Amino acid sequence: MKQCVKMIVGNWKMNGLASGLSEARAVSEALTAEPAAATVGLCPPTTLLDRMARALDGGPVQVGGQDCHAEASGAFTGSVSAAMLADAGARLVILGHSERRAGCGETDADVAAKVGAALQAGLEPIVCVGETLAEHEAGEAVAVVTRQIEGSLPEIPAGKDLAVAYEPVWAIGSGLTPTSDQIAEVHAAIRAALSRRLGEAATAVPILYGGSVNPANAADLLTIDGVDGALVGGASLKAEDFMAIIRAAGPGVAADAQG
Numbered sequence: 001m002k003q004c005v006k007m008i009v010g011n012w013k014m015n016g017l018a019s020g021l022s023e024a025r026a027v028s029e030a031l032t033a034e035p036a037a038a039t040v041g042l043c044p045p046t047t048l049l050d051r052m053a054r055a056l057d058g059g060p061v062q063v064g065g066q067d068c069h070a071e072a073s074g075a076f077t078g079s080v081s082a083a084m085l086a087d088a089g090a091r092l093v094i095l096g097h098s099e100r101r102a103g104c105g106e107t108d109a110d111v112a113a114k115v116g117a118a119l120q121a122g123l124e125p126i127v128c129v130g131e132t133l134a135e136h137e138a139g140e141a142v143a144v145v146t147r148q149i150e151g152s153l154p155e156i157p158a159g160k161d162l163a164v165a166y167e168p169v170w171a172i173g174s175g176l177t178p179t180s181d182q183i184a185e186v187h188a189a190i191r192a193a194l195s196r197r198l199g200e201a202a203t204a205v206p207i208l209y210g211g212s213v214n215p216a217n218a219a220d221l222l223t224i225d226g227v228d229g230a231l232v233g234g235a236s237l238k239a240e241d242f243m244a245i246i247r248a249a250g251p252g253v254a255a256d257a258q259g
């Protein structure tokens, strides 16, 4: 099985003005000075995407969007297409975040259409899935997440990069996290659903955990079986906290020693 390099991605949500770009620069500089054992991404609000991509150009931090429209262009006031994100310098895009599924009524089919658009535009989608508190308490996490994976992925052409993030809705921004066993169980179910869907190619899809990841719990979360990285909200806004989470993935390989 292909060994996935850990992937740590920050989701700034609707936070960040131009003054916040210094935090992104600080992350890039720290990783340049001392590489990490992870690929690292930051997803700022769309207004900062172009400036952040320029500021971090050529460095170790990839930049991404937080959503995109399923259509390439057209009369969709207020929306941004995948091609526009890529044009602004994005390499990644978070899709199907629970704040969009719940807050904007996005269905699995909507998410699948967006994933298709993102792949078409050359972006790597990070597809989010996760159960609500009521579903968690009813013991339905595996069933819900499996259904979301099955419904949220379009036909994936060979050779396209894709990531999945397991984000229990009740763990986001709450300071709560599932037990290690619960996380391992859901990640295994996601891996199985991806294998049924993508065959051998599924082994190359990193499955991130997200929901209240912070400097204090990152090392434990990142060593859980089947956890290939983290999607980090609040703790990605400050370079110091985000770097502590990245460092929890382990020491990196000096750039000149990489093959």
Ligand code: PGA
Pocket: 011, 167, 171, 172, 173, 174, 210, 211, 212, 213, 231, 232, 233, 234, 235
């Ligand atoms: P949080 O958010 O780390 O602030 O809980 C994670 C997310 O929503 O991606």
